[in-house]
Amino acid sequence: MSVRHALLALLSEGPKYGLRLRQEFEARTGEMWPLNVGQVYTTLQRLERDGLVESEGGESEGPQKGFRITGEGRRELAGWLRSPAEVGSPPRDELVIKVLVALIVPGTDVREVIQAHRRSLVEAMQRYTHLKASAPDDDVALALVADAELFRLEGIVRWLDTADARLARFPQPAAAVLPAGIHASDGDTEPEAHPELEGRR
Amino acid sequence: MTAVLELAGVSRIYGEGATQVRALVDIDLTVDEGEMVAIMGPSGSGKSTLLTIAGTLDEASEGTVTIDGTDVAGLSRNARAQLRRRSIGYVFQDFNLLAGLTAAENVALPLELDGVGIRAARVAARDALEPLGLAERAGRYPDELSGGERQRVAIARAVVGQRRLLLADEPTGALDSVSGEDVMRLLRRACERGVAGVVVTHDAQLAAWADRVVFLRDGRMVDQTARPAGPESLLTPGARP
Numbered sequence: 001m002s003v004r005h006a007l008l009a010l011l012s013e014g015p016k017y018g019l020r021l022r023q024e025f026e027a028r029t030g031e032m033w034p035l036n037v038g039q040v041y042t043t044l045q046r047l048e049r050d051g052l053v054e055s056e057g058g059e060s061e062g063p064q065k066g067f068r069i070t071g072e073g074r075r076e077l078a079g080w081l082r083s084p085a086e087v088g089s090p091p092r093d094e095l096v097i098k099v100l101v102a103l104i105v106p107g108t109d110v111r112e113v114i115q116a117h118r119r120s121l122v123e124a125m126q127r128y129t130h131l132k133a134s135a136p137d138d139d140v141a142l143a144l145v146a147d148a149e150l151f152r153l154e155g156i157v158r159w160l161d162t163a164d165a166r167l168a169r170f171p172q173p174a175a176a177v178l179p180a181g182i183h184a185s186d187g188d189t190e191p192e193a194h195p196e197l198e199g200r201r
Numbered sequence: 202m203t204a205v206l207e208l209a210g211v212s213r214i215y216g217e218g219a220t221q222v223r224a225l226v227d228i229d230l231t232v233d234e235g236e237m238v239a240i241m242g243p244s245g246s247g248k249s250t251l252l253t254i255a256g257t258l259d260e261a262s263e264g265t266v267t268i269d270g271t272d273v274a275g276l277s278r279n280a281r282a283q284l285r286r287r288s289i290g291y292v293f294q295d296f297n298l299l300a301g302l303t304a305a306e307n308v309a310l311p312l313e314l315d316g317v318g319i320r321a322a323r324v325a326a327r328d329a330l331e332p333l334g335l336a337e338r339a340g341r342y343p344d345e346l347s348g349g350e351r352q353r354v355a356i357a358r359a360v361v362g363q364r365r366l367l368l369a370d371e372p373t374g375a376l377d378s379v380s381g382e383d384v385m386r387l388l389r390r391a392c393e394r395g396v397a398g399v400v401v402t403h404d405a406q407l408a409a410w411a412d413r414v415v416f417l418r419d420g421r422m423v424d425q426t427a428r429p430a431g432p433e434s435l436l437t438p439g440a441r442p
Binding site for chain 1: 241243386389403404405406408409410411414416418423424425426427
């Protein structure tokens with residue numbers, strides 16, 4: 001989440017004080033991303049340094065200091081809205097690694113491991129759904145944020161469902177070999193896109 | 202809490218010997234008044250068999266099925282049919298409305314079949330359609346309604362009168378996600394008004410509307426979720442999943 005661009009977006013509606021920017025940021029994101037006031041001021045200082053916003057109100061500092069967006073700031077915001085979002089998968093997906101590791105740990109039922117993860121994901125989905133269900137119908141910001149989380153979590157559940165179905169079809173021997181490139185205890189190898197797949201190619 | 206549906210040690214076995222299939226194995230499941238339970242599992246996990254047995258459309262090979270305190274095994278064919286008409290409502294993926302009847306007539310039909318007079322049945326139908334936002338559409342035929350509206354009519358039909366148990370099989374399968382969400386919201390509200398609900402699905406987003414999600418695999422209940430914490434748990438950063 002780019003706080004920098006969110007603040008530019010709020011300022012594109014008109015000049016605002018720092019405190020108000022923080023309140024509006026939280027309200028418009030369905031209050032799912034709490035922001036501390038220090039973050040707001042640090043970001044505003046950087047935006048000012050880069051010529052994307054200007055402060056008004058002369059010498060006053062703190063909550064009374066107002067900010068307005070510059071022409072350069074509007075161009076930056078328009079470009080950001082249309083630039084592709086980062087959707088690449090993380091270099092190491094912890095859940096994928098846990099399931100792969102479960103395949104080789106003696107005495108581990110990998111399908112039971114899958115179910116434990118499925119349950120906790122569905123419980124998280126229940127919390128987001130209940131949040132959506134208890135909010136007013138016209139709270140679109142909250143529904144959009146909750147939907148985004150629900151679709152993301154559902155995608156993971158579907159991966160687990162598929163993994164479960166594959167394992168039902170092709171049960172793995174307990175002593176399967178960990179693919180090359182995976183080191184269960186090693187958390188900081190080079191950031192390749194999908195190191196866990198390297199050994200398969 | 203009053204239990205509306207109780208399955209105790211329920212198994213369903215088809216065939217014998219080498220060709221025997223155990224579709225359900227030793228299911229213990231209680232659904233209380235006001236509670237919505239989702240049964241989640243892949244194709245062939247026994248979800249639909251469970252729903253069919255809960256709806257008394259099929260019989261358990263082993264174990265007992267109790268609905269509103271009545272052991273259904275002790276009921277005659279007629280008494281069981283009456284229990285189905287009076288106490289159990291069904292919602293299917295493809296709505297199953299009769300094309301030649303209006304929305305109100307579709308909703309009134311189960312009551313009329315049960316011997317309720319036409320006028321009283323129509324009043325009950327209006328009462329069931331109203332909270333689903335369909336009062337204005339009561340005189341329309343199914344082909345004049347959108348998919349979401351048809352499913353809302355089917356929900357009204359499932360809860361009309363004094364129904365106690367609402368059974369739904371992939372109720373949003375034929376709908377887009379926002380219409381599907383409306384349907385789930387209404388099913389939840391129907392349950393909150395005192396009906397016990399069971400929704401069978403393979404879809405986690407659908408299951409997440411339930412108070413409790415039961416996971417089925419190869420005919421067995423393998424797990425279930427805890428009752429969810431309040432939504433406020435999402436608002437503090439540390440509690441976010």
